[in-house]
Amino acid sequence: MWLVENAVAIAREPLKHVQVREYVRDLVSDAEPGTPAPSERELVQVFGVARMTVRQAMDTLVAEGLLERIPGRGTFVAKPRNEVGRLLSYTGEMQRRGLHAESQTILARREQAGPGVARALELTEGDAVIHWKRLRRADGQPMCVEDAYLNEVLLPGFLQSGMPTSLYQALAMRGLRPTWAEDSITADVPTAEEAQSLEIALGTPVLRVARRAVADDRVVEVSRSVYRSDRFTLYVQLGDS
Amino acid sequence: MWLVENAVAIAREPLKHVQVREYVRDLVSDAEPGTPAPSERELVQVFGVARMTVRQAMDTLVAEGLLERIPGRGTFVAKPRNEVGRLLSYTGEMQRRGLHAESQTILARREQAGPGVARALELTEGDAVIHWKRLRRADGQPMCVEDAYLNEVLLPGFLQSGMPTSLYQALAMRGLRPTWAEDSITADVPTAEEAQSLEIALGTPVLRVARRAVADDRVVEVSRSVYRSDRFTLYVQLGDS
DNA sequence: TAGTGGTCTAGACCACTAT
DNA sequence: TAGTGGTCTAGACCACTAG
Incomplete structure (x- = not known):
């Protein structure tokens, strides 16, 4: 089964351009817009790779809008496009709202896919x-209960490797950063268990978001989240064409 | 002035990757999805350039969504994009769901903008x-109450000209078809009046959608809609970057 | 087995910016 | 003048697809 071999290889020694890309992404993730990123030749030295490999890494980050190249000057952290409707992790969503995100694992285990999850x-x-399954907090208060299923084949050793804080970050390290997602959104009332976790009264309206997240044309995550409607408003952008 | 010299140089002998790119774009522009594009090595032969140069050209076309690469098989004309997450009118939304849309005007008049609407x-x-303000029905049953404010300057004589069925169609007739919108979505319970219009019980969860719709860089519509959650699920697509 | 795209190397010259 | 990104070369090996 090549997929397994390949996944292991990726887990052990990621593609070089991915290594470089994620290294730079980390460096840059907390930086102010305008901060210079390492120059391409500098990264060539640090990683001992060819410049084209570095450029492949940087190309991706530039395409994502994270970096901006200015010929003759260098590469810099771009100012974030204030695009609502961007695909963000829970942590990213909360950061955009100026809230501190925390998570508390309720359940984490290997299972066999049922018919719905498999499809x-x-x-x-x-x-x-x-x-x-996690309880998500924002500034210490319950915000959301997220129930996610991940494709195990794409994430070998995920449960053993110590659970990461950010799922999307963990996926990115394996070259599986979600690039787009489909959400379906509805209003509902919480179950008794959800109400207890979210610390709200039964009958309080909640927002249910079902997500399919795709990376590299493969579905990596499907999840159902239930948000406290008194603390959470969802923002989306609709394009034309 | 280097810009002129450079432009002339470009006019005479464009960058090689641009030559290749535009050559392939022409080849492919009228082709059916799935049609194979020239292979990279084939283009290397034809243009007498290095393969990295060809790849640079193809990368652009792939990023544009014009081509699709399938490892081991080749490069092919991609099928045009998705539908979910597109900006649609209420009528369009219902049509997509296979439902018949109707509207019933509750209120239609000229007003002076309050602070919130003005902003x-x-x-x-x-x-x-x-x-x-309208009650929206789908297949005869109440679906949504929509409360919209329009910029009167952009729609002279709108109220006198006989109310159209589709707002977006009316806007399109004036060259103001919304190309872009921002929605904020939350769960709530209906007011007594909303519950009566929607024919649902008080306390039933509803989906509230606030929209700002933009056409030609001008805000043409802001609205608040409240949807019956038992009949309506909102679908959105989130892109990356 | 021949062909394809994916990755990578170790250089090179260019036009530009900043000092 | 030193440094940067933009472009380009002429190869290479890999995993995969298809006949």
Whole structure:
């Protein structure tokens, strides 16, 4: 099964341009717009790779809008496009709102995909999936309960490797940063269990968001989240064409 | 002035990757999705350039969504993009769901913009706006109450000209088809009046959608809609960058 | 087995910016 | 003048697809 071999290889020694890309992404993630990124030749030295490899890494970050190249001057942190409707992790969403995000794992284990999850993840029923359920907090208060299923084949050793704080960051390290997602959104009332976790009264309206996240044309995550409507408003942008 | 020299140079002998790119774009522009594009090595032969140069050209076309690469097989004309997350009118939304849309005007009059509406429409308080409130039905049953404010300056004679069925169609007739919108979405319970219009019980969760719709860089519509959550799920697509 | 795209190397010259 | 990004070369090996 080549997929397994390949996944292991990726886990052990990621593609060089991915290594460089994620290294720079980390460096840059907390930086102010306008901060210079390492120059391409500097990264060539640090990683001992060819310049074209560095450029491949930087090309991606530039395409993402994270960096901006100015010929003759260098590469700099771009000012974030204030695009609502961008695909962000929970942590990213909360940061955009100026809130501190925390998570508390309720459940994390390997399971066999049921029919619904298998279809959503484009797997076969009974295939291994990772079931990860978390209570998400913002500034210390309950915000959301997220119930996620991940394609286990794409994330070997995920449960053993120590659970990361940010799922999207963990995916990015494996070259599986979600590039787009489909959400379906509805209003509902919480179950008794959800109401208890979210510390709200039964009958309080909540926002349910079902997500399919895709990276590299593969469905990596499907999740159902339930948000406290008194603390959370969802912002989306609709394009034309 | 280098710019002129450079432009002339470009006019005479464009950058190689641009030559290749435009050559392929022409080849492909009228082709059916799935049609194979020339292979990279083939283009290397034809243009007498290095493969990295060809890849630079193809990278652009792939990023544009014009081409699709399939490892081991080749490069092909991509099928045009998705539908979800597109900006649609209420009528369009319902059509996509296979439902018949109807509207019933509750209120339609000229008003002076209050502070909130003025800010949202990028007007000055007291400017003339059109206030249009409608009950929206789908297959005969209440679906949504929409409360919209329109910039009156952009729609002269709108109220006198006989109310159209589709707002977006009316806007399109004036060259103001919304190309872009920002929605904020939350869960709530209906007011007594909303519950009566929607024919639902008090306390039933509803989806509230606030929209700012932009056409030609001008805000043409701001609205608040309240949807029956038992009949309506909102679908959105989130892109990356 | 021949062909494809994916990755990578170790250089090179250019036009530009900043000092 | 030193440094940067933009472009380009002429190869290479890999994993995969298809006949």
